[in-house]
Amino acid sequence: MQDNTEAHGNTWHSLSSEQVRQQLEVPDQGLEDTEVVHRRQRWGANQLPGVKPRPLWLRLLSQFNHVLIYVLLVAASVTALLGHWLDTSVILAVVLLQGIVGFIQEGRAEQALAAIRHMLAPQALVLRNGERQRIDAADLVPGDILLLEAGDRVAADIRLEQVHGLKVDEALLTGESVPVDKRSDALDTQTALADRLCMAYSGTLVNAGTARGIVVATGESSEIGRISGLLDSVTVLQTPLLEQMNRFAKYLSLVIVLAGALVFLSGWLFSERPPVELFMAVVALTVSAIPEGLPAILTITLAIGVRRMASRHAVVRRMPVIETLGAVSVICSDKTGTLTRNEMVVTQLVIGDRAWPVSGEGYHSSGRIGDNGETPPAALLEQLALASLLCNDAELRQQDGQLRVIGDPMEGALLALASKADADPATLKAAWPRSDEIPFDADLRWMATLNHDHHGHAMLLLKGAPERVLALCSSALDAEATAQPLDQDWWQQQIEQLASQGLRVLALARKPLAADCRELHVDAVDGELQLIGIVGLLDPPRQEAREAIAECHQAGIRVKMITGDHGLTARAIAAMLGLHNSTEVATGADIDQLDDQALRELATRVDVFARTSPEHKLRLVQALQAEHGVVAMTGDGVNDAPALKRADVGIAMGRKGSAAAREASDVVLLDDNFASLAAAVREGRTVYTNLKKAVSFLLPINGGEAASLVVALLIGLTLPITALQILWINLVSSVVLAMGLAFEPTEAGAMRKPPRPLKQPMLDSFLVWRILLVSLLFLGGIFASFQWALGAGYSEAEARSLAVNTLVAMEVFYLFAVRYLDSASLTLRGTLGTPAVWIVVGLVCLLQWLMTYTAAMQALFDTASLPALLLVIPVLAGVGVLLVLELEKKVMGRASAA
Numbered sequence: 064m065q066d067n068t069e070a071h072g073n074t075w076h077s078l079s080s081e082q083v084r085q086q087l088e089v090p091d092q093g094l095e096d097t098e099v100v101h102r103r104q105r106w107g108a109n110q111l112p113g114v115k116p117r118p119l120w121l122r123l124l125s126q127f128n129h130v131l132i133y134v135l136l137v138a139a140s141v142t143a144l145l146g147h148w149l150d151t152s153v154i155l156a157v158v159l160l161q162g163i164v165g166f167i168q169e170g171r172a173e174q175a176l177a178a179i180r181h182m183l184a185p186q187a188l189v190l191r192n193g194e195r196q197r198i199d200a201a202d203l204v205p206g207d208i209l210l211l212e213a214g215d216r217v218a219a220d221i222r223l224e225q226v227h228g229l230k231v232d233e234a235l236l237t238g239e240s241v242p243v244d245k246r247s248d249a250l251d252t253q254t255a256l257a258d259r260l261c262m263a264y265s266g267t268l269v270n271a272g273t274a275r276g277i278v279v280a281t282g283e284s285s286e287i288g289r290i291s292g293l294l295d296s297v298t299v300l301q302t303p304l305l306e307q308m309n310r311f312a313k314y315l316s317l318v319i320v321l322a323g324a325l326v327f328l329s330g331w332l333f334s335e336r337p338p339v340e341l342f343m344a345v346v347a348l349t350v351s352a353i354p355e356g357l358p359a360i361l362t363i364t365l366a367i368g369v370r371r372m373a374s375r376h377a378v379v380r381r382m383p384v385i386e387t388l389g390a391v392s393v394i395c396s397d398k399t400g401t402l403t404r405n406e407m408v409v410t411q412l413v414i415g416d417r418a419w420p421v422s423g424e425g426y427h428s429s430g431r432i433g434d435n436g437e438t439p440p441a442a443l444l445e446q447l448a449l450a451s452l453l454c455n456d457a458e459l460r461q462q463d464g465q466l467r468v469i470g471d472p473m474e475g476a477l478l479a480l481a482s483k484a485d486a487d488p489a490t491l492k493a494a495w496p497r498s499d500e501i502p503f504d505a506d507l508r509w510m511a512t513l514n515h516d517h518h519g520h521a522m523l524l525l526k527g528a529p530e531r532v533l534a535l536c537s538s539a540l541d542a543e544a545t546a547q548p549l550d551q552d553w554w555q556q557q558i559e560q561l562a563s564q565g566l567r568v569l570a571l572a573r574k575p576l577a578a579d580c581r582e583l584h585v586d587a588v589d590g591e592l593q594l595i596g597i598v599g600l601l602d603p604p605r606q607e608a609r610e611a612i613a614e615c616h617q618a619g620i621r622v623k624m625i626t627g628d629h630g631l632t633a634r635a636i637a638a639m640l641g642l643h644n645s646t647e648v649a650t651g652a653d654i655d656q657l658d659d660q661a662l663r664e665l666a667t668r669v670d671v672f673a674r675t676s677p678e679h680k681l682r683l684v685q686a687l688q689a690e691h692g693v694v695a696m697t698g699d700g701v702n703d704a705p706a707l708k709r710a711d712v713g714i715a716m717g718r719k720g721s722a723a724a725r726e727a728s729d730v731v732l733l734d735d736n737f738a739s740l741a742a743a744v745r746e747g748r749t750v751y752t753n754l755k756k757a758v759s760f761l762l763p764i765n766g767g768e769a770a771s772l773v774v775a776l777l778i779g780l781t782l783p784i785t786a787l788q789i790l791w792i793n794l795v796s797s798v799v800l801a802m803g804l805a806f807e808p809t810e811a812g813a814m815r816k817p818p819r820p821l822k823q824p825m826l827d828s829f830l831v832w833r834i835l836l837v838s839l840l841f842l843g844g845i846f847a848s849f850q851w852a853l854g855a856g857y858s859e860a861e862a863r864s865l866a867v868n869t870l871v872a873m874e875v876f877y878l879f880a881v882r883y884l885d886s887a888s889l890t891l892r893g894t895l896g897t898p899a900v901w902i903v904v905g906l907v908c909l910l911q912w913l914m915t916y917t918a919a920m921q922a923l924f925d926t927a928s929l930p931a932l933l934l935v936i937p938v939l940a941g942v943g944v945l946l947v948l949e950l951e952k953k954v955m956g957r958a959s960a961a
């Protein structure tokens with residue numbers, strides 16, 4: 064077998080599936096674990112080589128590719144030419160420091176993203192050791208039996224051996240956008256790739272149907288591996304806001320450099336200052352006004368947000384969505400699994416002429432059908448068990464001491480029901496092997512199988528949404544399991560009875576067929592089926608979803624349930640979950656009746672949509688967006704992709720979701736839980752607020768510094784702070800302090816405010832006002848302390864040291880003020896701060912001490928030791944800033960309340 068995969072290269076399509084099995088030595092039950100290990104060693108992991116990371120040196124070098132760095136380098140060269148070696152070396156040291164800090168931060172952000180990519184590793188369903196197993200796609204080896212269903216991305220090249228309505232989108236490989244209908248018969252050796260109907264290739268997408276095939280090529284040997292080798296695209300931590308801010312910083316730098324040149328020119332022409340002094344003043348002005356630390360702080364704030372969301376099971380796939388998440392005003396959620404637990408158990412059934420309770424919990428066979436010593440007629444129970452077991456793709460397996468379901472939990476519940484009816488799965492499956500099937504399809508809302516026993520009988524078994532199944536039946540089985548005319552009204556009542564209790568209702572039916580019938584087509588499912596009965600499944604709402612919905616309502620976010628389930632079931636569950644409008648239910652059929660205008664009205668008013676299909680989801684997103692909603696929409700099926708793409712935030716389910724839905728989404732919920740979605744929205748609001756805090760923290764520092772230099776230059780006073788001191792403040796103290804803001808927790812009232820309008824600029828009038836106000840306060844502090852010290856007879860170096868320390872102290876107090884942008888900071892919570900805040904404050908105090916009192920730093924930064932008593936001034940200035948801002952918040956709060 065060793066060289067068979069190579070020998071057949073790409074001619075597997077010309078062999079029959081039996082020949083493929085023989086060549087690759089594939090047992091009926093699939094490969095054994097030991098054989099898998101052996102084959103993995105032989106062929107390696109099923110992975111394509113990823114994009115090579117940029118070499119370290121290039122990453123380091125790219126850190127210096129910034130306008131700011133160019134400005135600093137020019138400044139360093141001129142100071143060197145002027146013989147100011149000390150300034151040159153400090154500027155160069157700062158450039159280097161900035162580069163290294165950027166390099167490290169970028170590395171950490173990339174690590175965070177790599178971890179996230181790992182969380183989303185693709186999976187595959189295989190048959191190994193006779194069991195269905197969900198494994199990492201990377202673990203597939205040639206000879207594995209791969210099972211495909213709608214929405215899967217094919218994980219390796221396979222030779223198909225069983226195909227049921229399989230349609231595959233091969234655009235990635237062939238460029239052909241129309242999905243191809245697959246078959247399993249062998250083809251001519253010369254058949255072109257696009258026409259090899261019996262093959263499914265790695266990377267292509269299953270649009271519909273199910274199939275089973277044998278892996279013939281993995282990793283780089285697969286067709287896609289041969290063509291490109293590189294598929295994986297690198298995600299970068301970039302969002303519209305960040306781009307906007309980077310652009311802002313760039314333009315600001317240019318404007319400032321030009322302004323500096325102008326100042327230099329006019330100073331040279333009109334003032335007495337020597338050019339060297341003027342040049343140093345311009346350098347100081349330039350570096351003071353450029354917000355050097357801003358881009359790095361914003362990036363790290365986003366990276367922390369992404370990490371926090373991942374820890375709450377919400378994995379961000381596209382970075383820009385983090386900003387949008389905080390602005391979401393409508394959440395459209397699936398029901399099953401997202402709002403409910405998706406742990407199903409049959410609690411009622413209707414067979415013969417009455418309803419029967421079913422007891423027991425989970426997927427266990429303990430529990431009984433019937434009450435008060437009465438049990439349903441045995442003949443009927445037998446038929447029910449037969450349909451429940453055979454028209455079913457799930458398996459129950461003991462894992463970690465618990466009975467778990469591999470596949471659809473609803474089908475798992477039917478297996479448990481069959482056990483309660485004393486049916487033995489292994490015996491029945493052996494007695495009635497499946498010959499063909501029509502897989503479940505969200506449009507049909509049912510699935511059917513064709514089974515043959517060993518006595519020449521053929522039986523069609525079908526299960527699905529009760530109203531659809533009822534429409535396909537002409538009779539129902541009575542107590543003796545003989546067909547009697549169907550009483551539509553009576554069954555309809557029974558369905559409504561179960562659904563209005565919040566139970567998920569499913570109907571089961573059968574039809575004996577001619578023994579020679581080996582294939583099943585949708586037309587064979589005519590109106591002549593025999594109804595066996597209906598079952599009611601309990602799928603309790605998640606308690607945490609109920610709480611999360613209440614939180615969303617408080618935050619001004621409307622929650623809508625869009626489900627494929629029955630209207631009455633949806634309504635009952637919506638009421639249990641506390642949706643706003645849980646009395647009115649619109650169905651997919653209702654939506655079909657409406658034009659876009661009418662749908663907008665309905666979509667706004669109604670919160671529960673039932674029996675919808677993916678097309679309805681798309682129309683609903685569009686209608687809600689037209690009403691100015693920022694819409695988050697969940698989805699799991701292959702056909703949900705258009706709605707997920709259209710929504711402002713598309714959310715796929717990590718467990719239940721198909722690869723197609725995940726790939727179309729912005730966020731993946733690893734645990735499928737609505738509460739995680741609400742947490743992601745909360746985190747989105749937090750990240751946005753923290754970005755806003757970082758901006759409003761950093762910009763006034765530049766404003767205050769630049770203003771004090773301009774004022775000094777204009778009125779011909781000595782500069783209160785030197786260029787090097789400003790570099791220190793901007794690149795060391797401010798960045799360290801701002802880092803504390805990136806870790807800010809969610810504000811207490813964050814989920815009690817209405818959502819922010821998406822298009823609202825971050826620098827709104829409030830923020831601009833705040834930045835101007837604080838700039839003025841900083842200007843006042845710097846100037847007052849400097850001039851006072853000079854007046855009191857201190858040296859210039861001492862006066863500058865005092866000015867620098869005053870500015871940094873004001874920053875520290877401002878940090879506490881900015882932690883609550885528009886509410887009081889002088890509260891117990893505000894004063895206690897967070898560990899991150901105290902760490903950065905401690906660090907900055909230490910750094911300031913070093914800068915002021917150590918000889919080496921004094922030589923570098925032109926500072927001088929200050930008497931301890933003088934340090935009262937910076938503290939007083941800081942307290943002043945805090946008090947003024949508290950007052951401003953109060954006044955502003957009153958004004959906006961009025």
Ligand code: ATP
Binds near residue numbers: 399471
């Ligand atoms: P949601 O959209 O909230 O996840 P859902 O799971 O009910 O709800 P669909 O998966 O579209 O939505 O299912 C629609 C209906 O089709 C179900 O209510 C059920 O009646 C039927 N159905 C679902 N899965 C199966 C299945 N495996 N076999 C037969 N019928 C099914």
